[in-house]
Amino acid sequence: MFMDKKIKKNKDHHNSAFGGIETKELFMVYRDNRDIEIRNELINRHMYITEILAKKFINKGIDYEDIYQVASLGLIYAIERFDVDKGFEFSSFATPTIIGEIKKYFRDKGWSVRVPRRIQELSKKINLAKAKLQQDLQRIPKVSDIAEYLNVTEEEVIEAMEASQVYTPKSLDVTYDSSGDDKDIQLQDIIGKDDKYFDTIENRDFISMCMKKLNEVEIKIVNDRFFENKTQIQVADELNVSQMTVSRMEKKIIKKFRKELNKLNEI
Template sequence: MIKQGYYEKEGNSNIEDIDTKTLFKIYKETRDITIREELIKRHLYIAEILSKKYANRGIEYDDIYQVACIGLIYAIDRYDLDKGYEFSSFATPTIIGEIKKYFRDKGWTIRVPRRIQELSKKINNSKVVLSQKLQRSPTVGDIAEYLNCTEEEVLEAMEASKVYTPQSLDLTYDSNNDDKDINLAELIGEDDIYFSKIENNDFVMKTMEKLNDMEKKVLVDRYFNKKTQVAIAKSLGISQMTVSRIEKRVIEKFRKELEKTLN
């Protein structure tokens, strides 16, 4: 159970009403499982964003997401608020590390029939034997005759074997323009936008904690639900001018928080 003193200190009766930083402080002292579960719930979006980054790479998204959630739990258990950095900055590399470890451990998840795997091994061995015997590179017909199988079966096995021979990212190619070699990782690399998304999400959530209920309502309806000031005013029973003033106040609060972050 969480110590009653924490609730009294914060003036809240529900765990959902306590800000995230305070929850981390409480969890550091108590290791309360209820606090841990609330912190996990609040930061699941990080696991979701990073899981999508590694989707469509041969492993099911749901499996990656589960691993990312485990990484998130590790990050929550290890996070030290007193060191001064944001939780997302600490959690992101921790989660990515777990995902990459899972990819390394699981390896290729595509499975071809055993007969093709066995035939692929025989083809590799036959290439060595036939190259020495024929004094040239063997053709598909040569291999098929040597293994007593059809050319179609040989081609099928050869194509399948390509899937299980991934190119290293450290592989280099000659450049046509200069003397420098080109690294494969440079050819397929792209700017990573996910880290900034996580930071932006954290910034919005952190700033929203400082808004009152009316300001939160206007912010969500205006910028997330895409409602007009007139529609918001009607739903709240206030004037459109009042909604406009609240919106300007919210924008000003976000601007000040951004300046603090940048400084």
């Protein structure tokens, strides 16, 4: 684990030397010169993504501080790999990169939930004992055999064996019999659900990108119609145009948004 303490401490504070420079411009400059100070500034500006995503993995068996460090490392990877010329927002690119690093860390860490150390150690001893006893006894050892060999109670053996099942969690692709239905059920269909925060980040960045390509009148129409919930007649009165004009412009704007969405889907 490594993470610049200064960067973490100042995650919400922009370096005064770059305060007046837009993020996109910083990415373009960093692409050309790989200046470490510029990279640190980019990290500072996007640490909020790290915090949002790291918090989604709280209480899943690994300390938040460790998850935060891994997420921060994922942010650095994303900054290094980001191609500003592609035209989409950085956070949309960074989110899957950071999530991937966090999930990889959970896989490498081993136990999928927090288990007491004594249980983890006993579980390892049980695995070794089962292999030796099966060879010595020429049969699969019973719980009583393992307990006697390790000089522990049968209850302790059972507890450790049950806890060891979380060491290798079941795949979400595991299929269960649907009991007569035509389609079997996967584990992910039972327990999985969409994470609204991922969609929120992507949607916000997509809208922000599209709005930058609109003129002032188009921006007003989008804000008034879709964020302020004003009617076309109200917007038309404020712009001193006909309601039909607002309707045509609204369709034109939606067409622009769809065009940008198609571009993203092709990437």
